Amino acid sequence: MAKRDIPYTDYFTEVVKTMTGTGLLLVSKDGNDRPNAMTIGWGTIGAIWGKPMWVILVRPSRYTYQCIEKTGDFTINVPPPGLKEAVTFCGTKSGRDYDKFSTCKLTAVPGRAVNAPIIGECVVNYECRVVHHNDVLPSELVGAIQNSAYKDGDYHRVYFGEILEAYADEDAGRKLK
Amino acid sequence: MAKRDIPYTDYFTEVVKTMTGTGLLLVSKDGNDRPNAMTIGWGTIGAIWGKPMWVILVRPSRYTYQCIEKTGDFTINVPPPGLKEAVTFCGTKSGRDYDKFSTCKLTAVPGRAVNAPIIGECVVNYECRVVHHNDVLPSELVGAIQNSAYKDGDYHRVYFGEILEAYADEDAGRKLK
Numbered sequence: 001m002a003k004r005d006i007p008y009t010d011y012f013t014e015v016v017k018t019m020t021g022t023g024l025l026l027v028s029k030d031g032n033d034r035p036n037a038m039t040i041g042w043g044t045i046g047a048i049w050g051k052p053m054w055v056i057l058v059r060p061s062r063y064t065y066q067c068i069e070k071t072g073d074f075t076i077n078v079p080p081p082g083l084k085e086a087v088t089f090c091g092t093k094s095g096r097d098y099d100k101f102s103t104c105k106l107t108a109v110p111g112r113a114v115n116a117p118i119i120g121e122c123v124v125n126y127e128c129r130v131v132h133h134n135d136v137l138p139s140e141l142v143g144a145i146q147n148s149a150y151k152d153g154d155y156h157r158v159y160f161g162e163i164l165e166a167y168a169d170e171d172a173g174r175k176l177k
Numbered sequence: 178m179a180k181r182d183i184p185y186t187d188y189f190t191e192v193v194k195t196m197t198g199t200g201l202l203l204v205s206k207d208g209n210d211r212p213n214a215m216t217i218g219w220g221t222i223g224a225i226w227g228k229p230m231w232v233i234l235v236r237p238s239r240y241t242y243q244c245i246e247k248t249g250d251f252t253i254n255v256p257p258p259g260l261k262e263a264v265t266f267c268g269t270k271s272g273r274d275y276d277k278f279s280t281c282k283l284t285a286v287p288g289r290a291v292n293a294p295i296i297g298e299c300v301v302n303y304e305c306r307v308v309h310h311n312d313v314l315p316s317e318l319v320g321a322i323q324n325s326a327y328k329d330g331d332y333h334r335v336y337f338g339e340i341l342e343a344y345a346d347e348d349a350g351r352k353l354k
Contacts, residue, residue: 012189012222020224044223044232045189047197049322055221055232131319134311134335142308145226158311158335 003125008052008166011124012045014176015078019043023087025077026056027108028067028116030095035108035117037100038064039091043076052163054128057136057156063095065157072130073114074161077122080175113164123175124168128161180302185229185343188301189222191353192255196220200264202254203233204285205244205293207272212285212294214277215241216268220253229340231305234313234333240272242334249307250291251338254299257352290341300352301345305338 018024023039030036043056054076058065068074079087086104093100101108107120111127118125136155138146169175195201200216207213221232231253235242245251256264263281270277278285284297288304295302313332315323346352 009190009193012193013186016186016189016223042223042225042227044221044225044230046193046219046221046232048219048221048234049326050219053221055223057225131322132313133317134314136309137311140310145308149226 002170003167004170006124006166006168006172008045008126008163010166011078011168011172011176015045015124018078018176022079022081022084023091025079025087025090025119025122026058026064026074027077027119028064028074029071030063030067031070034099035101036063036067036095037077037090037104037106037119038062038095039087040076048160049131051131052166054126054161054163056159056161058159059154059156061154067095068130068159071115073111073116074128074130074159075111075114075116075118076126076128076161077119078124078176079119080121080123083121111165123172125166126163127165128163130159131162132160134158179347180344181347183301183343183345183349185222185303185340187343188255188345188349188353192222192301195255195353199256199258199261200268202256202264202267202296202299203235203241203251204254204296205241205251206248207240207244208247211276212278213240213244213272214254214267214281214283214296215239215272216264217253225337226308228308229343231303231338231340233336233338235336236331236333238331244272245307245336248292250288250293251305251307251336252288252291252293252295253303253305254296255301255353256296257298257300260298288342300349302343303340304342305340307336308339309337311335
């Protein structure tokens with residue numbers, strides 16, 4: 001599928017709805033240059049420090065955490081409805097145990113600007129470079145979220161990823177409806 | 178202008194474009210129950226911890242910082258093009274020196290769910306409650322941003338505000354074009 005550059009602000013509503021529904025695929029590379037995909041249902045998008053930005057959260061226990069700590073780069077990929085099964089797989093299995101790209105028959109297309117591939121089958125792709133990170137602070141979090149998200153600790157690292165490239169399938173508007 | 182409830186995901190593209198163009202108005206109340214408006218050009222929107230979320234940044238030197246620290250509540254208001262002058266005023270003057278609502282002839286309408294008013298003249302309004310905060314960490318920030326945004330220190334506090342209400346003017350779509 002041919003990709004075209006888009007303003008990073010395009011399709012925000014559709015992207016966030018997909019994220020909170022099916023989920024999005026966060027891709028990063030491990031120390032052996034092997035790409036790994038993780039499903040995310042949480043994240044925010046906008047602009048910080050005058051730069052287009054994705055804010056994402058990754059738990060230290062995740063394989064993706066090691067990858068991003070190593071490379072500082074990641075991509076966010078918006079799956080079409082047909083990729084639902086792959087998104088479920090990537091959200092329940094670890095990259096320590098599976099090569100998710102080969103198992104799910106996903107195509108890793110090298111990033112243009114970052115050291116992480118995008119997923120060719122996804123409808124919208126963002127290439128991001130970490131410009132800042134901090135952590136979720138147990139002491140500054142309301143109790144309800146402590147209970148719902150952190151019963152086992154493993155507090156998320158918050159990555160601020162500058163969006164260096166944003167592109168989409170030619171017919172993204174139709175596919176995201 | 179009559180307001181109608183909207184899905185918080187509506188108008189994301191338009192809202193972020195307005196934010197990085199004219200700016201948005203962040204409203205909070207001070208210790209004397211007096212509302213104050215601050216212009217913001219940076220922020221991200223989406224979902225975290227399964228909740229609709231605005232992520233905003235406020236420097237400790239700002240009057241708004243004291244307000245949010247005290248109340249834990251704020252609103253985000255999307256101005257129509259006609260409010261540009263007010264947005265400029267609110268972005269260059271401090272609530273310590275001016276009553277911005279009376280100076281700019283803005284209408285403070287009490288929040289439905291939070292202890293901060295919205296601005297009646299704005300096209301889209303979000304009511305937010307802080308569920309977490311952390312800080313921008315100098316040690317984890319790329320040099321270019323250190324230089325562009327923090328020459329004088331005053332590193333931002335990052336507020337994670339759960340969106341409890343989202344509503345808009347009946348004709349928001351037309352006004353945001």
